[in-house]
Amino acid sequence: MIEVTGLTMRYGDALAVDDLTFAVKPGLVTGFLGVNGAGKSTTMRVILGLEAPDKGMALVGGRPYGSMKEPMREVGALLDAGAVHGGRTAAAHLWCLARSNGIGRGRVGEVLEQVGLLDVAGRRIAGFSLGMRQRLGIAAALLGDPGVLMFDEPVNGLDPEGIRWIRELMRRLAGEGRTVLVSSHLMGEMALTADHVVVIGRGRLIADTTMAEMVERFQRGVLVRAADQPTLAYVLSAGGASVREEDGALSVSGLDATRIGELALARGIALSELTPRSASLEEAFMELTEESVEFGAGRAA
Amino acid sequence: MIDAIVSEWLKLRTLRSNLYLLAFSVLSVLLCAGVTFLVTRGFDNQSGDDRLNFDSIGAGLGTGLPVAYFVMAALGALSITSEHATGLIRTSLVAVPRRQLFLFAKIPALAAVTLVAGQVLVFAMHFAAQAVLGDRAGHVLLDGRTLGVSLSDPGVLPGLLVAGAAMPLVAMVGLGLGAVIRSTAGSLVTLIMILFVLPVVAQTLPSPWRARIGSFMVENLPDQIVAGDGPGVLTPSAAFALLLAYPVVALTAGAVAIAMRGRGARPLVAGGLAAALLVAVTAVPAGATASALTWKPCGKELECSSVQVPVNWSKPSGRKISIQIARLPATGTHRRIGTVFAIPGGPGGSGIEDLQKKGGNFADLRQRFDVVSLEPRNTTDLGVIPFDCLSTGPWITLPADRAGYDRLAARNRKAAERCRKTDPEYFDHLDSGSVARDVEAIRVALGEEKLNFLATSYGGVVAATYARLFPGGVRTMYVDGGINQLVDQTSHVRLKYEAIEGQFTRFAAWCESAAACALHGRDAGAVWRGLTAAADRAPVPVKGERVAYSGFDFKVAAAPDVITPGPAPDFPNWQRFARAIDQAVAGDAAGFADYVEQATKTIKVPSFRGMNSTHCTDGLAFKGYEEFQRMKALGERISPNFAGNALWHPLGCVGWPAPVANPATPMPADRLPPFLGAGTWTDHAETAALVIGVPGSSTVRYNGSGHGLYLSGNLCTISHANRYFTSLRLPPRGTTCEPPAVE
Structure with a gap:
């Protein structure tokens, strides 16, 4: 459980996070969405105690991160795969981290195996690819077997196989009842992974909803082609829908495809096409964040 | 807490670069050996007195120590700057969110590694330098130090241990700076400034500021804490406080820098207070004494003052006279040890004149001491008793019989009374006992707990008298060609x-x-x-x-x-x-x-009345005609060329009107430190007989003519005397000095 309440964070005059409130629940993968610069990383840094907020607070399991004695046992985080010393071996890097939180050495081997780096455990990190570093960062996050996991843009630099691996890992972690927060600026990626989304723009909360609701909300009606379109338009209008003509077809909203089909059947009108339409998630995301991107129509800060 | 500390130990251990860095510190040992080699080359090419002018290399750490300190400080700095450089700091702070704990958790591992490495390095540097130096190490130099020192010399082992123990403190300075500066390059440049550039800049300052500012440099602190025979003006406690202040200041700054915004006040206040306290300790003036005297310049570097004393010390509240004293102040380049009090010969010579004419001989001694002397009450030209009277006297003839002896007595008494009648009370108190009590009054006025004495010729009588009357006031006693009142x-x-x-x-x-x-x-x-x-x-x-x-x-x-x-x-x-x-x-x-x-x-x-007024009241006279006869016969037996000559001085006291005020009495040997005597062909034996009365004493014998080796600038003798004054260390018995070779 992560709770962010009234969080405000300023860098000089720039407002990076503006009165942000949301909660991340266990058992779900929560996508943390926003365009680059929206304040995702800053929020995550505040949650991890790397930044002190100007106002508000962030709690993990009901406590501020900074007050935890062995935080890695409660929260695992991958903020930046590059935040390692290239001179150490993967095993040494993890062993240093584990020891600082009283985690046994056995875990190092376990997580290395889990992320598929066991073969290169004794190699220095300097020789790792970005993908290997991402895996190492995830291994570090998993060290303490924490109930809460946070990943900042984890798929950056990964190949498709790696992306699928991460997606499955996160689903599995959530499946084990853990709280999983994953940030991304790619909505499409989240659509495949997340159960819940928190969308921010310019540091403000834009949406905090389930993935299903998100899909629902951007329903764009049903496209219908029929032999007798004028009749069908009449029938559907009478049935409570709003209908307009579009490229020789009917665009229907207010009724779902099933109801449209039933009404057409009752009148004996043959349908040549019945397509429920929704905005692509990418479009929806853009729509949501359009007004709040830095260069868009601004509010007075 | 323990976990974080162990984790930092792992971090230190798991980076090969740290090992390379430590290996690099071996350079300091090579440097010590190399520089020492150059010194020995120069030393071997010199001879005699020129060798005395060499600077001691002490324990041999000189050039290597800053390098070793730099490596340790770099290790400390890198332990945090490398985290910033690689970004590891973010990962580390997520693992250990309490930032000051994170910073301070680095200390134990760093301290342990640098302490062990430091001690190994320090001893390696010492042994390397000593190996190169060989048996040249024991050569006593003009400033009283030896060219090198061995582990068995007092203060050397603790000095090395402190120099090694300072390594972790220097590493902490690096750590603190690293936490503030964050950049590796910036931190290393700052460390180079502190450890190498500032000391060199200090060296360009004029004396005594060169040594005074140099005293505050990190690498000069260990020596001031223990051995203290090198340059530097800080007291051991001040140097120690300063050595602690460096890391405290750096770590405080580091802790403030690393703490999150708005939460930095606590370490700042705590560290600031600690640093202020430590710096306050260093500010306590070194070797300040509670002197009641006011000194006025009186020519060249000399400063003059005066002390009131009673004419008759058995009537302390009676008539007073003023004794003039002069001082060549310590030059302020080294920690001041105290005052060397020069007792002039004569009797009746002016110590102030000695300082004026021969003060240059004290140049090395003045690194650590004020040199003070007096114009004693028996100086002939003080003016209390007319100069003409004291500086003249009757001619002595060798009495042929008792009647002749009695006639000499009558003649002497008449001559003495001519002077005595102008001021009988004063005339009767020109003995060395009165002078010794004057010296004690000067000691009190100087505010010195003890004095170091440099007694020349007849000053030996005053010195022995002082040692008898005030043994607690003697720190060191160097007698040069001293007259021995105590011998029969x-x-x-x-x-x-x-x-x-x-x-x-x-x-x-x-x-x-x-x-x-x-x-x-x-x-x-x-x-x-x-x-x-x-x-x-x-x-x-x-x-x-x-x-x-x-x-x-x-x-x-x-x-x-x-x-x-x-x-x-x-x-x-x-x-x-x-x-x-x-x-x-x-x-x-x-x-x-x-x-x-x-x-x-x-x-x-x-037979100078002025000299006799002291000789005779010090009891350097025949007990009677029979003793005179015995001594005369002795001379005829043992001195083919000068029989009778030794009778001349005591014959001047025959019939002397003033009583013996300062009879010879043995010194309380058990309450006195060992003395050092020095003498030439003609005065070594008598000087040795004087100092031998105090157990553990030693002498330097100069194989040449002369009288008063220190004041006449005999560098070999001066070096042994300075060593004794500075570190209370005596040359072994049988030590000799040779006259400079004549081309």
């Missing part, structure tokens, strides 16, 4: 004869070998013995004067020239002496009379 008359006379006979033998040998001797080609000894024996029967007239020289007169007049031949290789005084003999054999004593007149304004040597 027989031994005294015997020593005097041995000294002058030995010197006469050398004169005769020189005469045989040197064409410049007027008696060259003749047996100088036989000529002299013939002259004096004949003159005792029929005195030799001084042409143009109604005065004739007896054999006794010749011996008294000749003694100073025999004892002091003048500079080699010409020995002008011996030349003059040979010419005078030659002339006297030919029937004219003017050769002797002329130079006696130049020195005393009378054509025979007078």
